Structure formats: structure tokens, C-alpha cells
Amino acid sequence: MSAPRLAPDWLSVPTDPNALVDGVWPARAERADSGSLRLNGLDAERLADTFGTPVLVLDEDEVRDRARAAAEAFTAAAERHGTTARVYYAGKAFLSTAVARWVTEEGLNVDVCSPGELAVALHAGVEPTRIGYHGNNKSAAALREALDAGLTSINVDNADELRRLAAVATGPVDVVLRVLSGVHAETHDFLATAHEDQKFGLSFEDATALAAEIAAYPLLNLVGLHCHIGSQIFGVAGFRESAARVLELSIQLGGGQPLPLLNLGGGFGIAYTAADDATELPELADAIVDAVAEVAAEAGVALPALAFEPGRAISGTAGVTLYRVGSVKPVTVEATEETGTRTYVAVDGGMSDNARPALYGAQYSARLAGRSSDAAPTLVRVVGMHCESGDIVVDHEYLPGDVHDGDLLAVPVTGAYCASLSSNYNHVPRPPVVAVSHGTARVIVRGETIADLLARDAGSDEGKDEPVLTGEGTA
Structure with missing residues (x-):
């Protein structure tokens, strides 16, 4: 029997899972000779090393x-x-x-x-x-x-x-x-x-x-x-x-x-x-x-x-979010009388920096950003780190079958309604937004830190300087 069709009809197996689809990526995105992704003249790994991950890179x-x-x-x-x-x-x-x-x-x-x-x-x-x-x-x-x-x-x-x-x-x-x-x-x-x-x-x-x-x-x-x-x-x-x-x-x-x-x-x-x-x-x-x-x-x-x-x-198309891959887990999925494998690729962000898939089933694509690979494409689902089964970043995609812990992953078309809808779910700090232009990168929205989250927690300093309301007595 043939393998089950776990992917939707609109998603075909790519001949090259490293290729950047026209119209989905910023016009200045490209593969360098080394195989890594370049965004407006800047290597994706350098961007990730400098600004951390996740990071929303916006092509000015x-x-x-x-x-x-x-x-x-x-x-x-x-x-x-x-x-x-x-x-x-x-x-x-x-x-x-x-x-x-x-x-x-x-x-x-x-x-x-x-x-x-x-x-x-x-x-x-x-x-x-x-x-x-x-x-x-x-x-x-x-x-x-x-x-x-x-x-x-x-x-x-x-x-x-x-x-x-x-x-x-x-x-x-x-x-x-x-x-x-x-x-x-x-x-x-x-x-x-x-x-x-x-x-x-x-x-x-x-x-x-x-x-x-x-x-x-x-x-x-x-x-x-x-x-x-x-x-x-x-x-x-x-x-x-x-x-x-x-x-x-x-x-x-x-x-x-x-x-x-x-x-x-x-x-x-x-x-x-x-x-x-x-x-x-x-x-x-x-x-x-x-x-x-x-x-x-x-x-x-x-x-x-x-x-x-x-x-x-x-x-929208100006934004690319970079994530670092963590756990990679093949899961056997039953479809009618057949079985198949979907590989879950977990990244260090998720619905806190892109709520659209969880809100209304928005579809995205993804590519390895730190390298290219000759491995055969495998069906993956890119998921986040949050305590929700609906914490899906990319529902259906083909990535090289050797995707592994530590890889850098890029999700395009995140320049609209991602940062705007971001949250601190699970007390995850919101990522920075970094603008790139002609080989230069700069922060235009600062990323949050754990210290920023604690600073808003009035219980951590006994609520000093916050208004206090007391009762006016009982009848």
C-alpha cells in the first residue's frame, strides 16, 4: 500500500527543500554560497548570534x-x-x-x-x-x-x-x-x-x-x-x-x-x-x-x-522570524488503514510570538537558515515551546530529513500581525524586532527579558508605589 497523504493537497514534495519560493521571501533574501540564508546582505546565523532567537528580522x-x-x-x-x-x-x-x-x-x-x-x-x-x-x-x-x-x-x-x-x-x-x-x-x-x-x-x-x-x-x-x-x-x-x-x-x-x-x-x-x-x-x-x-x-x-x-x-513579506531548533520527534500517525510519520520540530518560540496559526489556522512555510542540506525532504510540523497542543508555528512543511537540535530555522512572512499579537504566555519574553538594510542590522523594538517580566510583577516588590484601596467600614 502507498504511504498516507498526511500533508494537505496544496503542499507538494519539493525537489529542493532548500529553495526559497518567490513571492514568499523578501526580495533580497538569498542562499549564500555556504548554503546559509542571507537577509538583505546579512548572514542569518550572525543575526541569530548577535540578537538571539527568536528574533523577527524586518527588511526595511x-x-x-x-x-x-x-x-x-x-x-x-x-x-x-x-x-x-x-x-x-x-x-x-x-x-x-x-x-x-x-x-x-x-x-x-x-x-x-x-x-x-x-x-x-x-x-x-x-x-x-x-x-x-x-x-x-x-x-x-x-x-x-x-x-x-x-x-x-x-x-x-x-x-x-x-x-x-x-x-x-x-x-x-x-x-x-x-x-x-x-x-x-x-x-x-x-x-x-x-x-x-x-x-x-x-x-x-x-x-x-x-x-x-x-x-x-x-x-x-x-x-x-x-x-x-x-x-x-x-x-x-x-x-x-x-x-x-x-x-x-x-x-x-x-x-x-x-x-x-x-x-x-x-x-x-x-x-x-x-x-x-x-x-x-x-x-x-x-x-x-x-x-x-x-x-x-x-x-x-x-x-x-x-x-x-x-x-x-x-x-508582511518583509518579516522573517529566526528560531533555534530544539527537540525533533518523529511521530507515527495513523490514516485510515495506513500509517505514516510526521516529524515534530520544536523551536524556542511559538504562539507567544506568532498567534495566527492558533487563532485561525494561518499557514506558513519554513526553511533551514543556517545551512543547506542534500537530505531527502521529510514532512514536518514546526511547533513551539508552549503548554498548548495548538502551539503550531508551521502546520505542514517539508524540510531536509536531517533537521536536528541546534539548527537555525527561518519562517517567512511574519512582518504582519506577529509582533502585534505577541504575548507573554508561559512568561516567555517577547522577541526583538531587528531591521536590516544594505548589510546593516539594528534593533527597532527591544526584546524583553525575564527582568522585564518581573518588573511588572507588583508582588515581587510588595506592590510599592501602586495604589491601594481599602474599605470604608461595614454597615
Whole structure:
């Protein structure tokens, strides 16, 4: 009998398990003559020796290239149709002061959705008028802080938020309403954000009512609508259908002409494995803007100004996480009437530095980083060090069969939603983020230490300098 198919259909046995798949790795990643992985001119083993493992290596030039390409592509596509495009980097993908500076220097604006992200963007020197503010539960204090900092436009998610904004506004504020188009992206339920039964946005009926309420506030001005249909979306069909529906509402609210701004969000898919066929940003920009322009022409109206919010499409492919291999354990797996072997490769990180596989089954790939090997490929599952059976870093991959304790392993496409979602589960310190550019590496986010974790533990110093609340007596 033949061996069982333990790997998914999309994963084929590679002819060379050392090869770096195009589109999955940063453009400047390569194999050196020695067989080791080089990231923008730097040997992976040297990076690991210098900064420790795990370490998230972020290619600065890849981020800059993609930011510049996005700005140029959407701007050019909009100009061909007689309008403008404003492109925001979605900071939730990964934000630091360095990244905020890179993307704004290359022509992007920055989208934030919390007081912390706002503080990082402002600390990086981003002009307040170039910051968009999202989120479904912005407090009065957060809104006041944003307006005091100089933000002039706020994306409003619901009626309570609108009323908080009206209460704290002391000058004119542009309002963009987030609406639900009802278009369901072909993605995981946790990533789809335009269907009705979830926390984001307003139904068209509620948005219409809220637009009338906005008109009653002298300092608030409704300037547009926003819709985000999900994340990791391939193709343009969903964007076209969503745009058609939202544009119809915009025309209604604008009294026969669209409101000045239509923000179609982001969610543009990138390749995580060889099975993914991602559309490059210039082609994607042309297709989306052409589709929206067609919708506007069918409605007989001028195309409004457009806005887009790519996040992972800017930073995702720029990131590569380096791990050190520890235990390697072949496990016999029964499949129907046959048996096979899956090799579990444990590394010194896991779900604390990449929660996406555990959250929604995200797929990744991996390669040996410290060497190449002539050994035949073997099916592996890369797992972390945490006390969870779901602590999986790479669910299915083929690595050389001689992978062993001490090997350096590289997992690409970790530049988005890995550092952002990182945690201290099992009291594991979060790893550093190291930027590489033209043969130089520098820390842009410091890694944590055990001392950092203990410093937050108030019990270790009897809670000195912390507030204490005592009872006021009993009845």
C-alpha cells in the first residue's frame, strides 16, 4: 500500500527543500554560497548570534519598496479616472516609530486604532492630518486626545461613539462612517469584517439615521463612508461588489452625488506559501479603481476621492522570524488503514510570538537558515515551546530529513500581525524586532527579558508605589 497523504493537497514534495519560493521571501533574501540564508546582505546565523532567537528580522528596504509602490499605484490609478487616492498604512499589522517613519517617507499616511498606536505615530513625527483613526470603541478621553493632537478626521463606528465625539469636539471635525456592505470575503470568519453579525460598522439603515444626526451637530461634518470587507483577500470581485453597494448609499446621503470620500479599506492578500497566488499591488490598484470607476459611471456620478488601507501587503513579506531548533520527534500517525510519520520540530518560540496559526489556522512555510542540506525532504510540523497542543508555528512543511537540535530555522512572512499579537504566555519574553538594510542590522523594538517580566510583577516588590484601596467600614 502507498504511504498516507498526511500533508494537505496544496503542499507538494519539493525537489529542493532548500529553495526559497518567490513571492514568499523578501526580495533580497538569498542562499549564500555556504548554503546559509542571507537577509538583505546579512548572514542569518550572525543575526541569530548577535540578537538571539527568536528574533523577527524586518527588511526595511522591502517595507519601503512596498509602501512606495502602493502610494504610486493607487495615486496613478485614481488620477486616470480624474480623482485622487489617499493610502494609509494599517498600523495594526505592525507599528513602531521606525516603521511609521519609513512608510510616511515613502508617501503613505498612517491608520491607527488605539491611543497607543496614535502615540507611536505622533512620536514618530507623523503629521496629525496624515493619521486616520479607526476602532469600534473609542472613549471620550481617546477622542479628546486625538483632537487635541491635531487630528481633523475621525472614522466613527457607532452612535455612542458619534455622541462622544460631538461632546468633546471644540472645532470642526470631519466624520467618516464605517458601514457594513454585506459582502462576505472569502476568508476565515475571524477575518471577515463586512458581514452583519459582528462588532464593526453600521447597517445602511443605521448609517442613514446617524447621518441625519451628524447634520444636527454644528462642529461635525459627514465627509464619507468606509467599508472593510476582510483580510487576506485575493482578487477584486469582493471590492467591486462592496464598492457598488456603498457608493449607492453615499449617493443617497449626498443628495444625488456621492459624499466626497469613499474608503474601501484594505485586506489585500499576500503569499504565505507556494500555494498562494497573490496579485501585485500595481495590478491590484488598477483593477480595484477601474472597477469602482465603472460602478460610478453606471450610476452616472463622478468618482469621489478614494482611500485605501493596506497593512500586511506593506510589512508582511518583509518579516522573517529566526528560531533555534530544539527537540525533533518523529511521530507515527495513523490514516485510515495506513500509517505514516510526521516529524515534530520544536523551536524556542511559538504562539507567544506568532498567534495566527492558533487563532485561525494561518499557514506558513519554513526553511533551514543556517545551512543547506542534500537530505531527502521529510514532512514536518514546526511547533513551539508552549503548554498548548495548538502551539503550531508551521502546520505542514517539508524540510531536509536531517533537521536536528541546534539548527537555525527561518519562517517567512511574519512582518504582519506577529509582533502585534505577541504575548507573554508561559512568561516567555517577547522577541526583538531587528531591521536590516544594505548589510546593516539594528534593533527597532527591544526584546524583553525575564527582568522585564518581573518588573511588572507588583508582588515581587510588595506592590510599592501602586495604589491601594481599602474599605470604608461595614454597615
